[in-house]
Amino acid sequence: MYEFETIAAASDGGARLETRNPADRHSVAGRYLSSDPSRMGDVVGVARAAQRDWAALSDAARLSLLARFLTSLSARAQDIARSITIEQGKPLAEARGEVTKALDESAQMLASAGRPGGAVHATTRAGVTPVTVRRPRGVIAALTPWNFPALSPLRKIVPALAFGNAIILKPSEFSPGAACIIAEVARDVLPEGLLQLVIGGAEIGRELVSVPGVDGITFTGSVATGKAIYRAAADNLAELSLELGGKNAAIIHDVPQMDRCLDQVAGAAFLCSGQRCTAISRVIVRSELAESVIEGLAARARSLVPGDGLQQGTTLGPLISDQHLSRVTGMVALGVRRGARIVTGGAVLTGGACAKGHFYAPTVLRDVTSDNPVAQEEIFGPVISVLTYETLDEAMQLLNGVEFGLTAALFSSDITVIDRFIAGSESGMIHVNHGTTPDSNMPFVGIRNSGVGACSVGPGAAAFYTTEHAVYLGRPQV
Template structure:
């Protein structure tokens, strides 16, 4: 395992070169496990820096799109190999910068490797169809063509996997990229871009500009030469991006919030259900858009499920993600910690009963970190704020139900529709859940948090702009269809 011993200043990556922002300003990235530890310095960029990056991407796209899919795929394979060689280094950086445990960070980085290799293979798949022409002497077919320059705005909770699952399909289908990573995890993003540089990606094909979303993100979204925007983050920001992109006719893709339910039926395997609920709700400190948040439990098994759940929650070891014994790390930032704590106070004020946790965790060397205890509420009604709004932290709301139908009705009574799961042995209950739940990702006897790279991913209602990421579905966003008619 490598160890970071020197605080480094990380630059923007524009047209194949590492360059300072034009304003020569930097921001600090700190370790959420120890606010006194600086992970690195990152560029605080301006709209002019975005202009430089977009210009480079536009210029490079003309040649990049002319390469065959196999040739573009070769670059993705090389990037994957570089990322794999630097697995421990990048995972350690992610843990130090975002807070998730080292084992989770390694798993995410290897997922990035797998995504790159998956899309490298996509370069050899068909990119169109032959359509019968009414003229017997003509050939008519479609071909998929790139949009052009893609702006990628990625979040801090998956600083390797999400940028890669956006950039890899964009690149394999012939687009060039300008990425603005989250400020909180820009050092991790820089190391991913280093892997692309090491792989010899042509100048301008991938560009990175770091800085505030209100400055860099806004400049990217409003830039006339950015043909498509793919964003993962909050609903408020996503709606602003969608409106700005729509106003100038750019294509946009938004993956936003979730308030994901799990239903525990009377016939559920309770040990399996408890394991999935804890993993879905508390892994990555609950900082996943697919994290379990609302737990609908049948009254017949409620008490036993709660007893088993609390027993396991009490075993969770909170601590620095680089420590082998830590199961749950800190919140990613002080702002996120304060957000979680404020929602816990709202839950108590509304009359929900706090049965575990609910406070900042400061013991065992965690005094300087942004730690919060895993938290469980009961006596929650579906109209409460903690049952309706995304908390993005380790907070579970237990809600009693008498029937599966009641659980489904309450689970759907919300603006979000990202993921949902049910634990049951009843085939009929499974089928009702699959048909009736308003969610883009439906899982049976498995936690709500779990996305397979080869499968389409996206939400219903306010969780998404209704496009899908990952798998072969990604081609729908990153390309346009060109219809060709050839007369002999």
Template structure:
């Protein structure tokens, strides 16, 4: 079984028989989608060494930036060609709807095209040294070997946010998708190979984060680690990378406030609040899982939100009638259910949901009904922690200051939104919210050309935009003295005459 891609070849795992495969399940019905190879520590070493050789001896880092951009354009064209296949794989692997899978592939294509265009747009800059005899410039070079680790909720999208800028900058890399959702990344690597990436530039490993991921992070031939996932694992990644003084980029999720003022367009705000909380069953790092509603609007808003949430159709992501799919695994559903039970114990009021669907056709999948809690306070775990499921909590506010205080009452700071018809209020609140992305009268859109990342414990660094490229580049200052002259700063050193005798005062003896 050759599912690992190392140094330009599809290879088998070097693990012992019985430890070299993993079964990938469809979260809709627990059926087996595929059995794939699991890398061993020796495979990590092989991949890291291949990436290191490709960086130091291969053509890719020295390839003209415009030509690197052309590779990214070819990858984008192949993504367009295989859009339906990739969307279907992503739907089967994650449980999301086919429509969501298509959106993902379109967004991924846009990211590759953006970095294809950006690859040759910044060759550095001249620096005024204040001296006509000096030419001083800053140039940019690739960091080196990058370890790129993506999560299970957006396996293809999150990996592409790392891959595209890393390739554009001229790096080589080892990539690892989540062990729960590896299938679309395998297909993406096949497209990258088809597009003409040189051997060793992109190396694919499959396996668990505890085994393969940790070995990637600590490997001495890795220069940079980019990880998207949970905060607990992020801490471990950061600590492990610190031992080797590796560069680190972390996106560690969020607990995102969706603030609704009483003057917001009611129907639109309710509609977007549903999408913010329950899109992909809430398994979105930027999910609007904290709904913060002005007191005078609260009761009507919650009643309508619950009414619409109860009508959300759960089912197979490949069924066009499905509006919301399952959670990723039985273990993850159990975790979300523990948060729901704790919230009830803590005194939150369960308005709707909080249980598995009764439809027998969904019994084998990992489903939960969309869940709404009111009477919530920021000290409750269901409010403070990233539940990562179809659960939204509702809090009240009385004025603008209290709305901002509640919105910022979190250890995270990834994203948030404000809904109001007053443009001045919108700008003031957005400006005061300590979150990396703030939407006004909208929720969830992102742009490849706009930076994405969080404040606080949501992570370190940025993906997308120009800063997303800079994560994978080193700045170098080159200072050239074009008319060098002796400094004569050490008085004990006197110049020699043409005959080799020592001079004094500049005159021959």
């Protein structure tokens, strides 16, 4: 069991928060001292003071300290991975992969932050040199989801600090353990008050995004919560970076190596039990290939081994909670009522290794029409909806006929089809002939209802974590 008291803003004698292992609903995974919503202003004040000193350091000094921070985190990688599995449920191998990717992405972000993006511009007046420079934005509030307890916090912590800001992090109340270990490491390496952790539920989040003095808010989560944060941020004119949901599709048009294609599609669909904003949840397949695709996806779904993520051989973890399990169950049932047919799965798993947890069978649905809720709404579970098409025009209409625009994939060897897909896909991240896992140095960006503001990875993140200033250097008067 993991126990942690918040770095700042803890309630006196205060309320405690318990997390449960989603593979065993009766097992307490961690206990935490909740933060006091009324003290968010004090937290911001501490962050403001720490940020002034941090920003005064040279870029090289800040990046050197952050490199030490990442090295120290690497030494705790196994502890972080185990915490992820116990609180979030994903198999330990997946959790280790998350930590590895988080550290790699963080290292790439340090390299980007070393090139902040100022420039000398062409002069329009004799004797005056125009220059743009970037400065730290100030105090950043970060709210992260339960599905990636290490990757999401580090995706916000590292760029915030690398660009000279202070950060206040609120991890999900379902899986705060990994963030607490990250904060413990920060205590030993970074200046006091620079990274602060607040723990609790929705009330803490509402107070944090509403309190005056926060200069930027970065959030990863649902569209509904993102909209609420957007409204709250407006009162203080805080800058926003929102990573929201997705209803991602893979178009299968013409595939010389079908097994390789389906391995990648199934992996992208069922990793993290489908609880990823980048998960493939729709497969749009040319009609003549439909039967082989459906059969292949169903076989891959049946091959997964559900169970406790700490048990060797487990390849499918539980869903995060009973409430979420009920939602996934209800969405599939609604889809079936609207005409979809279950090829495999479509049921809660209750026996054997699944008896104590929130497990849902990996599911493939066929005969799905574009207006079916399972083809429109984010299910956030191990569910693939298969839609068919006759022409590429129809495929592109299906691809873009949702409110989201996060990521999309195409499997084809036809250069004309590939060009059309790249030009016409209304998604922030576009993949050709591979799944939807982004690289650690590439922008992570959504459009439409999938994202607002600057991307959260890569050089473009500077647009959120810094402010741009125009400087005019005139010659001294003599």
